[in-house]
Amino acid sequence: MDLSHSTFKELGRLIHRLCGIVITDDKEYLVRHRLEPLVISSGCRDFEHFLKKLASRDGVLLQEAIIEAITTQETSFFRDGHPFEALRRYVLPELVQSLQTMNAGTNRTIIRFWSSGAATGQEPYSLAILICDYLAAQRQCGIGVSDFSILATDISANSLAIATAAKYSRRNMDRGLSPDQVQKYFEQQGDCWALKSPPRQIVDFRRINLMHTCTGLGIFHVILCRNVLIYFDEDNRRKICEQFHAMLAPGGWLLLGSAENLYGINNSFRSLRFGDTILFQKS
Ligand SMILES: C[S@@+](CC[C@H](N)C(=O)[O-])C[C@H]1O[C@@H](n2cnc3c(N)ncnc32)[C@H](O)[C@@H]1O
Structure with a gap:
């Protein structure tokens, strides 16, 4: 045509x-x-x-x-591997420790994650599985799965419908999950695998266009925006990262895709390298 x-x-x-x-x-x-x-x-x-x-x-x-x-919905469970390893080794221990300190007072705080281009759900569910695995290994820490929440958003209504259903084909399951995680967190239903609760219940989905003002979503401790900014021009990347900065708690973390960075876009974050991963921290 x-x-x-x-x-x-x-x-x-x-x-x-x-x-x-x-x-x-x-x-x-x-x-x-x-x-x-x-x-x-x-x-x-x-x-x-x-x-x-x-x-x-x-x-x-x-x-x-x-x-x-x-829009391109390419994604997979634990995509790229190393960013999730950085979250497990460096970010989760710090968040759990600060939660323990805060919960020793009177106010109950929830650790909030935002997966801001969640596609068909593999990214936020990987985070939820990571949190469950981490807490299972730290039984004495006094922190439970319900002390965490994950907001998963995307512009694509079709992707969000798949994400909300939380059922994946064998092909999707083979991309990023260990046999142990499949056995522990999923239940086979016909030729699909359905995610169980926990971890499923700590993830909420909403349709959000990153081109619009998002500050009404509240404050987060960790924001993921992976493999989304590459599609935007510098001006919009700058505006979105300014919003992220405003929406992060002090000391909060921003995680971008492996091919993305903040150079020339935002210098209010300090960048920290953990192995192959660069994490941006709100100072
Ligand atoms: C390549 S996927 C990345 C998925 C996941 N973050 C990952 O890294 O595996 C990009 C996602 O960004 C979403 N997206 C594109 N433009 C967007 C916008 N303006 N607002 C919100 N999401 C958007 C697409 O619908 C798609 O699901």
Whole structure:
């Protein structure tokens, strides 16, 4: 199907406005590949006709469909491995210790994590499994799974529906989970594996567009934004990281993807290297 350069540019501007994703000239193939099925299913002759329909009353529904089609949901349990090892070895012990100190007073505090581009749920559930495994190994610490909560958000409603169902195929289970974790935390249901509670009950899902103001979500001790910022331009990366900074508790941690960093974007964090992982701490 034909896609003229001017229509491609207009679709690129719309996608950027909707979800912050930058469509550079070399992404013409991607736009054509991901949106062509949508052009056909919406009864349009071609991309030009599709653009006109976007400006009509049906436009809002089509915009939602564009978000679903253009976002990349690639993820896996314990993706990259080493960031979770850094959380287990350095961040969780520090958080548990500060929780013990705080709980010795009168106020009960919850340690809050935010997985801010959670896709189909493997990232927040990996965190929940990590917390359960960590606490099981520290029986005497006086801290339980319910002392933690994980907010998992994404712009994609389809991904969040999969995440909320918490059922995964064998192929997904084989990507990142140990046989021990499968046996301990999942229950086989037909040809799927369903996550049990705990760890499931400490994860809540919400649809959030990172292009919008998120400060109403409250304060977090750890924010993960992994493999999301790579799709945005510098200006939006800067704005999002400023929000993260404002939404972290003092001493809180920001974790980005392996190909992402804060250089030239935000210097209010100090970066700390733990093995292969760089963690950004709000000073
Ligand atoms: C490649 S996945 C990363 C998933 C997970 N964080 C990981 O590293 O495995 C990127 C996710 O970012 C989400 N996303 C893209 N733009 C977004 C936006 N503006 N607001 C919130 N989520 C967004 C996509 O829907 C997708 O689920």
